[in-house]
Amino acid sequence: MARVAFEHVEKVYPNGTRAVIDCNLAIDDGELMVLVGPSGCGKSTLLRMLAGLETVSTGTLRIGDRVVNDLSPQERNVAMVFQDYALYPFMTVRRNLEFPLKMRHMDRAAIAERVQWAAQVLELAPLLDRLPKQLSGGQRQRVAMGRALVREPSVSLLDEPLSNLDAKLRVEVRAEISELQRRTRTTMIYVTHDQTEAMTLGHRIAVLDRGRLQQVATPHELYAQPANAFVASFIGTPPMNILPVGARRGADGVLQLSIGNQTLTVPAAAVAADAEQAERAGLRPEAFELADQRASGAVLDAIIEHVEFLGHETLAHVRLAGEGDPVPLVVRLAGMPQLTSEDRVRLVVDVQRLHLFDADGRALGA
DSSP states (O other): OOOEEEEEEEEEOTTSOEEEEEEEEEEOTTOEEEEEOSTTSSHHHHHHHHHTSSOOSEEEEEETTEEOTTSOHHHHTEEEEOTTOOOOTTSOHHHHHHHHHHTTTOOHHHHHHHHHHHHHHTTOGGGTTSOGGGSOHHHHHHHHHHHHHTTOOSEEEEESTTTTSOHHHHHHHHHHHHHHHHHHOOEEEEEESOHHHHHHHOSEEEEEETTEEEEEEOHHHHHHSOSBHHHHHHSSSSOOEEEEOEEEEOTTSOEEEEETTEEEEEOGGGSOTTGGGOSEEEEOGGGEEEEOTTOOSSEEEEEEEEEEEOSSEEEEEEEEOSSSSOOEEEEEEESOOOOOTTOEEEEEEOGGGOEEEOTTOBBTTO
């Protein structure tokens, strides 16, 4: 196990594409760090540079106390698990697990001990004499994990390892990976574009967009305190509602936010000192409640467009009432309230959950 550090790391391809821009990121010894972001954001490039499969254009990569920029993949002592498993189809599970150890010329007794350990940790003992084609997707992924772990790497790198699995199996294998990391305390860096995977797996999450690191934080911090509008809208299902606003502070410190042709009144105690710079407001779907038609204060009038009844909760897709361009919102409501298209509703806003962003998308009051 080892600490990993990216220090001002950049990757520029020969055609001028900047895949990674000035990345500074430290992963603690024994931590499970998730790199998340949309396709093409640079997360897999970071992983491949750490593995030695891509060169670093500028900056420094460290694994433990060593600078590894110029070391070969074999010299870095990292193990990589790919989305396609990369198992040898003509080898049994046992031989797939033994192969990386034989390539290191380990003696037979040590190989047998390592394979037995991996088989026990990953519950592969009953499968050791089967070929990959005789295994389920989840079992094959466990074998791929085992082949990485038997090497006792300093760092394990996982590049979208669950993308080929169906939804049910993804949940099961995700839990297995989390439990395995907890037991082995292996330093793991896990790449995904699925923010649900990121939120459920990572000790911390690094969010990337267009080659730049946007925020590094725990899942709770990312959800509750996003650093900018991109993180706010990327993390969460459904995503945060991001609304264009005009902001004006009254003499009593109360903030008046114009949204469409409505005004949301926010008490002075609920907003930061720089709130007048707001050009966008963020509200998570759960920041709303249905209100009586006579309700006042932080209230928005809306019209139901369509409703998704999910049993334990309801997602109401609404537009703000009034003239001009429609302002859409997604609202999460408890249970199954009786709502139909074109119903007019009043929504009380929990202003303690209000996020404000400036013209550049930076979170105000952060």
